[in-house]
Amino acid sequence: MDEILELLRAKPSYKVKQGSDDFMENRDIVHGKSLKLTERVKYKYSLKKYEMPTELKTIFERPHQDVLRRLSSQLNANNYSKFFSELLYAEEYKTNEDLKRYDRQKVKLVKKSGDYFKMKIHKRALAEKRLSVLPGDYIFVVKCGDKKAEAYQGFVHEVLKSSIDLKFDESFSQEVYNSNVRFDVRFTFNRVSMRRMHQTVRNPKVEFSRLFPQNHQNFSANDVDFQNIKFYTILNYYQRRAVAIIKSGIHQPWPFIVFGPPGTG
Template sequence: MCENGTPIYAIPEDIKGQIKRDIVPQVLKQPLSPSTYKALFAALLYAEDYYFEKWTDFLLEKVTLELEKATVYKKKNEHKYSDGSDEKDNKIFVAFEIDSVPQRRPFLLSRDMVYAEPSDKEVDAFRGFIYHGVKSNRVLVEFGDDFHSQHHPNRRYDIKFSFNRVCLKRAHQAVDAVSETLSQKFLFPEFRRILSFLGSPPYLLGGPLIGTEVQRPVPDQKASARTGVVVCEAVIEIYKTSKESRILICAPINRTCDMLMKSLMKVIPESDMFRANAAFREIDGVPIDILRSCPVKDECFACPSLPILQKFKIILSTYVSCFRLYNEGITAGHFSHIFLVDASSTTEPESTIALANLANENTSVIVTDAPRKRSRWVRSNMAGKYGLGESYFERLREREPYKNLNPMFITELVDCEQQSDGNHSSMSFY
């Protein structure tokens, strides 16, 4: 089915009926292979989509909302990687209680939308975004000034939630677009093909996640930064030694993309890089030194024309937003190198968006992740149990030629503090 030329990827009625009755579709019981890849991941995405559909009409009535101060760390930190001295920012969030029993309420994640409508009068609902859940049943929401200007402690609200299906649609499109070449080289690389010089497989870099999902110092922060340092050093080396190279860096969250771009801007001219944002990303959430090079049209982030896009040496984007590059006309093979960073913080179908649309047999792919991490962005129990929670990195890591930690194909930053700068001779990305 299509809507305005765009596939809807509606859940087939037979699969929906099975998921609704908690019956596992037969395809999910089959082992993952090149022949089952599309059908299996499509079914996993349908299970996730059904979870959204199930909770669409969920309503909390006459809820008391409390204002709560919280200290967060400012996004506009100018340092390459934080040493824990970030400036603090005091913000006012809206807090409310939700049922602690998972079966009686939706699984909410950061950036899900919340709509609060005063129970005592008919006005447009105020839209906010979930900051994070403090405990199992307490939620923090960030609302705008329009909400705060009318709020008073005795007011009650009717609360609804909204889940963005754009990520699912992009993931469905990527799975549907998987070709035999993509499958052989990137999804199921075979040792015999590698030894026959039929193309290099993805290179895996295991280490702490580059981006932290909570804006606060963490005990292993220096180690977390180490993966980012390696990625930046590799990108800079490719940029300097291969003038024809075109590099795409994908990360699961904007904060990681911004962090990497700010680091690269210290060495690489801003004119050679482009930060591809989602159209409706909040403008005030973009660091000012990056914002000045981001085109905006009608209060939404825009993409430059195709000829201009093709001139950039380095483009940074979230996994989902890189689809915009394909939509603007960037073809598979334009990028000589694709870096998929922090892969455990996204699902394999989302990792595949860049591969299915922008990679070909000549593209070098580098995947970074924290080993043995699982995506916590999967809401459906069925989807998580049958494979959607396992990252692309982790799945490859359990296969040949990676599982024996062959340094030709994988490096793990086990003890980051003992590694000297520039000592990455086992890595060859170009």
């Protein structure tokens, strides 16, 4: 019984550390080897990097009130792209700052074959979804105690229950690694989704007439006739009325939004 009670005892959640000096600051980076997909989608236009402007990064490092003043402009058709781009950069900055709490010091890497290395990772952090690590993501490692050392980018090639497999540039294995060396580790997040959002908000084909209509018209649905429309018998009055209004087209060119009920798609 004692063994069963011990197994049922609540376990403390994974503890993240509360910030430290940024060991990645002013480091030269040696890029690693990313995953090679067997089938890569070919896009007509390449996705831009959309790197965070230095000016914005400087503002985000200032006190909270300074950041709010920068981001509190009124949204309109003229500043649409700039407005949402800066919000995306703010989200990215905050995400990176949060990830610093998962920095690890004096980590041992285990060499596998070729340029592959294994790094143990706290499985409870993964289980609680406090830290998301997926194949294709990457981390940075820096040789402990060496303030002039380069930061090596290691791409995640496989995620196991309590470890991840990384692949670095070949110079890491040849010039830096040995079994006695320990490393400081910085986790990152994959910017692809963020870059696609930047691409979207900067789309020159955005129909601002829909987002910011100049002529406000009131539409009345009282005169819409839906008695002669064939409906599914399971639809109630309000559902039939919504379908009829959409079909009538009285709201065009504005989009029509239908809510609920939950579970109906």
